[in-house]
Amino acid sequence: MLFSDHPRTHYRNAPAHEVICQLRFPSILTINTVEPADFQEAIRAEFPQYARRQDAAPPRITGLGGPSPKVEQQPPVTNYNFVSEDNQWKLNLTKDFIALSTLRYPGWEEFALHLDKPLAAFIRLYKPAYFLRVGLRYVNVFSRSRLGLEGVRWSELFAPAYTAPMQDTSIAEDRFLNCGCDLTLKLDSSCRAKIHAGPGVVKRNAPGAPQDPEVKFLFDMDLSMNGNTPCTLAAGALETLHGHSTRLFEGAITDRLRDAMDAE
Template identity: 35%
Template sequence: MHLPEFERVIYERNPLIQVACQLRFPPILKISHKEPVEFQDEIRFQYPLFESMQPQVTPEISQVIQQFGLPLSSDLFYTFKSEDQRWQLSVTKDFITLTTSVYESYEQFQKRFREAVNVFERIYKPSFYTRVGLQYQDLIIRSKLGLEDKNWSDLITPHIASELYNQELAPFIQSIIKNLILKIEHGQINLKHGLVTVKEPEKNNDEVAYLLDADFFTEQKVERDGNVWNILSQFNKSARQLFRWSITDTLHNAMRPQAVNITEP
């Protein structure tokens, strides 16, 4: 899939609700059997809050798993959070993930993740990476953008949701849920998007919003070197192009785009 080029911008009214980057690797059993003391000691000034947990399984699912003779997962999940809890670093025996709800730029995000990965690689020495992924979740809420009087067909392009342009169908659509796997030059995109209902605490009511959840990934073997960051930079560029390709000029302008002077990563 070829995505068109667009000028890079940062939105003053940023619709991003979460950004996550994950590197998966062959299991490192030491992580499951010993608390990451050394790792925490090197990152705790940025991520002072720590907790460990095991995946929660409901009794019903546990019973089914046992009936089929399958093992119950007991892998520990280590989480390190910033003081304001808006940045979260997660580690298990087979992945490391950085998640944030206050994304400002890819350069800032990559710097924080790269610092953590450098520490992780020095301590645990993963053999190579089996999956490299970068995920962006955007939530378009019309009331926050002064667009309450606009139809979704004024905001979302027809090649993403053609149903919104059908005059006989569009007025009656309550929800849209789509899941596409798209091939791009450096990997694939798992694109989930559609109309969702969100609660607006300030107004004490529900509002229909549009979710664009794009997970860019490759499951090709990636050596533990700088190529990881080259791949992620390409994913970041593709993410910007995909988002802009999915929205109209009306929505783009309502989010108040600002020119970016940062050199491409």
């Protein structure tokens, strides 16, 4: 089952590892060249820490199909970072997008509240024509040891749509060296989802960080609405994406996993 109408549920042992919302807009070049002092002042109470970095832009290839195509290096993109005092919330602003991410997902309503003020300030100050893409991504990491499910096969915790080969109980689970599932789904006339699901070891990229050898299950949903979304409809677009994410998440998990996550 890919979708489920199981009622939306809050879980005490929720698996969300990171949640990211990104809204892309037609390039506003002044953001790349002028520090956003007025924007910072509008959000500084919630995001007091500030940093700026230069991100490399992908090269532009011209003359494809001709006798001498050229690779043109593009100027770097300025990425402004605004971070909460506890380092759990980060807001990014570039000439092409604004994004909010958190490593401590408290639920949709509170996440949306954290976005409301920065998004309103951005629209008021920069007046984007519209949003080209509205995106919402949930990176869920399930740990059997954390949930008290050691020894339980992944095929008992996730739907066959994501664990089909592992449903064969005659094969030991640790013989599957790679069993990931990658899907792109059309959700409605304007929304789609890219999903990666499967077991693996989550690597920590920080220098010197200890590595966790436990095999976990990753369920990564990247939902998006494409087309020109008016700024006044951005919040509604995100609500629509969140509704789709709930049906996908509930469709992916089994009742045994729901019980272990402990519904509130």
